[in-house]
Structures are given as C-alpha cells and as structure tokens.
Amino acid sequence: MQLDDEVCLCFHVSQRKILAHLEHERPKCASQLSECFSAGTGCHWCVPFLTELHRRWSSGESMELIDSPADYAQRRQAYKAARKQAAEAVALRGPLVQSGPDTPPRVDPETESQYDQGDE
Numbered sequence: 001m002q003l004d005d006e007v008c009l010c011f012h013v014s015q016r017k018i019l020a021h022l023e024h025e026r027p028k029c030a031s032q033l034s035e036c037f038s039a040g041t042g043c044h045w046c047v048p049f050l051t052e053l054h055r056r057w058s059s060g061e062s063m064e065l066i067d068s069p070a071d072y073a074q075r076r077q078a079y080k081a082a083r084k085q086a087a088e089a090v091a092l093r094g095p096l097v098q099s100g101p102d103t104p105p106r107v108d109p110e111t112e113s114q115y116d117q118g119d120e
C-alpha cells in the first residue's frame with residue numbers, strides 16, 4: 001500500500017493523511033483517528049487497520065501496510081456484503097417477534113411472582 005492509497009475507503013482518507021494526523025495531533029488512542037476526516041466512522045472496515053497504524057506509530061515500528069489496494073478494497077466489499085446480509089436477516093426476524101402470540105408475563109418486583117394476565 002502506498003502513502004496515497006486510501007485506508008478509509010468510506011471517507012477517502014489516505015495513509016498519508018493518517019500519518020500526518022498522527023504526527024501533528026499525536027492521538028493517545030486509535031479511536032482519536034476518527035478526528036482525521038472521520039476515518040473509521042463509516043462501515044468500520046478500516047478500524048483494525050487504523051488501530052494497527054496507531055499501534056505501530058506509538059511503538060516506532062514501520063507504518064507500511066502489506067495489503068495491495070485492490071485486495072484491501074475487495075476484502076472490504078466482502079465485509080460490506082456480509083454486514084448487509086446480517087442486517088437483512090435481522091430485519092426478517094423483526095416481524096416474527098412483533099407478531100408473536102403473547103407478551104412476556106409481568107412479574108411483581110417484590111414477590112417476583114407473575115401477575116395474573118387478566119384485566120386490571
């Protein structure tokens with residue numbers, strides 16, 4: 001990955017911008033990299049990479065990420081597809097829960113026994 005390749009694809013934040021932010025702002029934790037053009041606050045794919053960049057910067061290690069930009073983008077697409085599939089599964093489950101036959105029984109907090117389900 002080259003300096004001008006994007007680490008955060010959602011907000012087009014390059015590795016160069018991340019490194020400049022690290023040097024100028026000296027964030028104490030990786031989550032503060034979100035202040036660099038909102039890096040990591042979209043799909044969250046890049047968060048582990050931002051965390052690794054912060055860790056390496058903090059310990060003085062090489063900042064070079066191994067991934068090629070094409071592989072990186074392709075793995076992000078797979079990540080986003082999996083997230084979309086999970087969101088759709090949750091959306092499908094929602095109406096089943098809402099259309100269930102009963103609400104859970106109410107419990108008296110003092111006796112912890114169930115209230116009568118009849119009219120009050």
Ligand code: FES
Binds near residue numbers: 043
């Ligand atoms: S790639 Fe960085 S938040 Fe999506």
